[in-house]
Amino acid sequence: MDRTEALLIADLCEGDETALAPLVERYKRMVYRLAVQITKNHADADDVMQETFIKVYRSIHTFRRDAAFETWLYRIAVNEALNFVRRRDRRRECTLETTVETEYEATARHYAQLANDPHTQAEKSELRQYVTEAVNSLSLKHRMVVILHEFEGLTHAEIASILNCSEGTVRSRLHYARKKLRTLLKPYMDAGAI
């Protein structure tokens, strides 16, 4: 029996646990994609996914029906992922007392060196890897905006609502992230890779 999303949500609100499975089926890939891109780790993304859907199950009664369920789910997933990353980073700080270079900076530097290498003639697969790593090298707040806008196709207003900030902040972060990416990808553009 095919139930629409609204019906599934209504059933879940009334405590029908079976309504959760179709919703998970519908959104699991989206949540996974988002979680991996934020945590940059499959195992961590798995935890985030679990927490996200558990939260959906427990807090569905707080969902306002006039809003889009997808945006609400995005907000939960993003918050769960961000909290997870913060906790993880705190643990790392506690265990590693010495100041370590963040992996973002390390990756950025590594790929900047690669791109400057005159012998690096990127094939398409390499270019894919390069572009992917360039995005991963952005700081978390800039990466978030790029992922939600460029890949998930959300508007500035939607992103602002998810990240709980102003549209102006979203615009500014997006602009900064694009400029940063332009700098990282510049060697490829100049080399005529595209």
Added chain:
Amino acid sequence: MRSKCQKIEPLVSDYIDGTLSEQQTTDVTSHLRSCWSCKREIADLKKTQHLLKNFYVEPEASDTYYAQFTTQLQKRIEQSAPTALYQRFAAATTRLGWQLLTQVYRYADRFHPSRFIAVRRHAVPYYVLTLAMTMLLATPFLLTQVSMHNNGEDARFPSAGIPSAVALAVQKDKTTTESVGIRRNMNSERATETPAVDSGSDVWKFTNEPMIDGYILTTLHKRSSDTMPSVALDIDSELLAYTEFPSQGAIWARRTSRDVLTEGRYALLLLRGINTGQQALQQYERKRSELKGFSQKLLDVPLEMLSVAAVHDPIEL
């Protein structure tokens, strides 16, 4: 950077996305005609966007992973049944107590009373005070444990009175005369895995409300192994009912003036009002976990198993 370029800068991203107003787009376009630097920057940003859209590899997991994930999630949801308020209170108190004691222990030396005041010779030793504090904080937890022990397995589900069979009776569509009675014996001594058709069982229609369907699924007799719907209900018997309308449980409660515990579309009615409050809730929680996917099983009953029987209104009981 020229002042005009500085004005244009914040609009560049929106210009690339095509989300500027008509006037703003015209302004940027006219500026680009005269400014080579901005034109180049926009061209680069467009190339960047092109690279992102065409070469960024979005992460994806295998179907096997998603299947495993769904199973794990289901398990976690089953385990995350709501906890009773007093249990949460006890847990929170214990946690708080532990934290306080840890702090007291940590700073005991630093703030020992003897450092600040002259302690009388026969004053209560500091460790006795700590112990008393521990006892005080642990009391709610201990009381909970005693209460749980007293209301334990025997009280909630006496082994002699565990429902030995589950009988299901459901009318699939009240506009037709199709109905089904399934008797499944759950008694360990007489276990039968395959549900046996019991065409003679009654179908108990719960309500006369034309718009709302509600059906008694099973009658759980506390002191009898007979679990088929029966007019002669035992003391402490319960009715487990299923409804198409989720909030029907509350309506049933008002109508029958009986204790009703509802969860989703299931309702447990305590006919004689012996089991009430927390004790009954725990009992119901257990049954609910046993009856997971119950409604689906009912819907999957093959048509050839359907048979007609009498319809009774249990409110008449």
